[in-house]
Every structure is written in C-alpha cells, then in structure tokens.
Amino acid sequence: MKPQRLSKEVIYTAVSLVKGLMVTFVNFWRKKVTLLYPEKRWELPENYRGMPVMPVDRKTGKDKCIACGACVRICPEQIITMEHEVGEDKKRKLKAFKIDMSRCMFCGLCTEVCPAAGLVPSKIYELSSTSREQMVFDLDELHELGGFHPDKPEEEAEEKQDAQSEI
C-alpha cells in the first residue's frame, strides 16, 4: 500500500471508531423501547383485531347473529361449531355456538365474513388458561366478553351505501 493511501486509511479508521463511540453515547440517553409489560400495556389501535366476540344489542339484549354459518365455513382451523333451529317464522335461530380459542390464529376471517356484524373482533389478546376446556368459549361467554354492541358498523355501512348511491 502506498504511504499516502495507508495514512488516509489510518485516519479514516480512527475517525470512524470515534464516530461509532458517539453513536452509542447518544443512544445511551435515548428513550428505551422496552415496555414493562405486566405493569404497563400497549395502547391498542381502534381497529385492533383480537379475539372474535359476540356483542349484544343495547336495546333488545340479543346478539345480531343470523345463524348463516358463514364463519363456520370460512374458519381455516375449523374451530367454530354452531347449531341452529328453524323458528316458527321460518327464520334460522342460533342454538349453540362455540369457538375453541386454543387453536385460533387470529386471522379475523370469521369477523370479516359475518354479514350481520354479529361476530366482531375485540381487543382481547391475553387468553392463557390452565386447561383446554377453559379455552372453548360458548355463546354466554362470548356475549359477556363482547359487551354491548356499539352499533357503529351498521351506521357506517349505511353511510357507505349512501355515498356510493350518490356517486
């Protein structure tokens, strides 16, 4: 190596070592990204897609499921089981509904496919339990976890329809 190039290289090396030290020095004082999880929690976004639940309507006290069975058919893991009966007004009614959350992969297809906004994603993500049986959620539990239906999806859908018709 020519002496001129060598000296350039030496200077470059020395400068870059000091530069590296400055980078880590600045990083030392930066805000830490670690979240102390059990004590502090994430602020979940509004459109967070957690466990699917069945909220009940505030007025009637019933869920909005029409027992079409779309969620049962689309579930890739086939963890949703549903039983229905045909009522006197010849409408299908939900008799039993179960989700085995131990095998759920949170793809959200069941909530996307639901035509009646009966099954909606919640913000629930901590689902550990001590037995497999506890991981199977039935209709009552899904109602309880779901709380009251915010009724927003329908309004939004109507608004969308209006907007489309205007166009």
Added chain:
Amino acid sequence: MLAVAVVILGFILFAVLYIIWGLRRVIGFIQSRIGPNRVGPQGIFQTIADALKLLQKEDVIPEGADRWLFTIAPVIVFVPAYLVYVVIPFGDGLIAKDLNIGIVYISAITSITIIGIIVAGWASNNKWSLLGAFRAAAQLVAYEVPMVLALCVPVVFAGSLSMQGIVQAQSGYTWGFIPHWFIFSGWGIPALALLIYLGAGLAEINQTPFDIMEAESELVAGFNVEYSGMKFALFFLAEFAASFTLCAVGATLFFGGWQPPLPFLGGQLHGFAFQIVSLFWFLAKCVVGVLVLMWIRATWPRVRVDQLMDFGWKVMIPAGLTVLLAAGVVVIAWH
C-alpha cells in the same frame, strides 16, 4: 495480613458483582433496552442471584478431560487476578504491600493467567477450547510487550517502580488547578502511552475489539466451553477482576491514582479523613474507566485473527517503543 487478604477478596467479589450488573445495564441502555431491572431496586441483586444459581449447578467434567488439570485451571486463572490487588494503591496508605517493584510485579503476575488458560483449553479435550486457548496464548503474548512498554512511560516520568511512588510523583497542581497527572504533562507523551495501554489492555482482558479468544460466532465460547458451575464462575470472576485491575492501574499510572482532581476537593485534609477522600477519588476514577470499557465493548466490532496479530506486532510494539524513546528524550531534555 489474613484480614487484608479477606478484605481484598471481598472487594473483588463486590466489585465484580456490580461490574457485571453495570455492564448488562449499560449495554442494555446503549441498545435502547432496559437491562436486568427485576431483582432488587434497578436489578442490583441480579448478579447475586446469578452467582447463587451458578453455585447450585452441576459441576460437569467431560469424559475425556484431564481431571486434575481441568480442576486446577480455574484456580491458576483466578489467583493471579487476585494477587495483583496486593499492589493496587486504593488510597493514601491504603495498599496491601507497597512493593518497590510494583509495576514489574503487576506485569509478571498477570502473565501467569495465560498458563491457566492454556491448561484449561488443553485439559477440556475439546477442539474449540483448544483453539481458543491457542488464540489466547498468541494474543496475550503479543500484547504483553506493548503493555509493558506503555507501563514503562509513567515509570520513566516518575523515576519509581513503586505504585505509591508513582502516585506521589503526580501530586501538586499547575497554577493551582491543573493537576500534575501524567496524562496532562510530558508534552502529551503519556497520553499516547495511555492509548497504547488501553489497546493492549483490551487485548489482555479479552474485551470486545480483541475478544477473538472467545469469539462466540467462531469458537462457541473459547477456552471455557466445557466449564460449568463454580469453575466457570471462577473464570468469569477472573475476567472481570482483570478489567477492574486494568482501570485501577491505568488510573494510578496516568490519572494520578488517589490524588484529588482539584486541590480544594480533599487536598486540605490530613490523616484518616484524607485516606477516605483519596479512596473515594481512586474508586471514582476506576468507575469512570470501567464505564469507558463498557462503552467500547458495546460499540466496536471484533477484529479478525490475522488483523489482531498484525496490529499487535506491526503497530503496537513499534508504537510502544517509539513512545518510550520519546518519553526518555523528554525526561532527559526537561529534568
């Protein structure tokens, strides 16, 4: 004398526990993490918990190992790291034994560690540990020379090999506020010597730019692959005790040892009070040094084996000789 030995051992254990904790916290902070913060306030008992865990672990001796050498190797590595503390001047009069050849003693004793490392690598009957031991031997022998050359520079300036004598030579202040530490005097020659000392020292304690002897990506963990439990803890202890020693010797030789940085920060005191203040200043300088080592450890990448040997023989040793020559010229011309 036994009491002094016990105090020094206790100090080493305490210092190593908190150097390891501090290392994990500092590197965590530099990497935008928090580091261990669960055991005790800010995680200060984390290393104690780790040490207790290591004590309980099964002491595995590999089947093909040389049992006797395998057992004695951690002791050979730890004892020199412990013996060095005999001549570390912790404060005014706070020194186990002020040998009149203190510097020679330090460089002689620290070299013994190499034997323990080679023994450990050989006795493990494992190719990784043997390779690690070879690398360690080559590295430590190569960097021992510039280390000693750098140590000679303050000796030339102080005219004394005793640790307390070197500290005494750095007393006093220019214009009342610039301390007569070697780092600030001698036309910058000791500052160059400090750079060489730091580079060689990093290689001696197997720290990051020069940690090829335990390069995880190449050698798993180097010479101590097969060690577990308390024997591994002894290697660990020796390594971190050596990193504190590096800072302590550096502080003594270049940063005035236990001399306070400004005259009114303890210089007016006498007797026992001054001993306490001098102990404080010495430990403060060591802590700063240890933090700098952690900083370097978290920043610089590891060099390749051939680059390491190149740097050691072709750069460090000529630079050390040049600096020593310059120091001699300055001392003769000046004094």
